Amino acid sequence: MEQKFCQSCGTLLTDDNKGTNDDGDFIVSGAQTPRISGMIMIKAENRAAVDAIIAQAPFNINGITDYRIVGLAPTMFCESTLYCLLR
Structure with missing residues (x-):
């Protein structure tokens, strides 16, 4: 099985941490350039x-x-x- 790593932090991705967008909360996500971190854009009603x-x-x-929100x-x-x- 091919190992995959997070493009943002280099962590080995497993079934426990690879993440999904099953709920459709994420608009976009990905690594920053340079790859020092990552970013997720979420559509939500409020901070809670x-x-x-x-x-x-x-x-x-x-x-x-x-x-950091x-x-x-x-x-x-x-x-x-x-x-x-x-909307």
């Missing part, structure tokens, strides 16, 4: 909802990473179809 999502994230559960209120979009992110 974000905290609940992060509490279930495999990298959080397995103690692999710490999270930053809010965003988008006002411009490169394409009108991206406006659906706010």
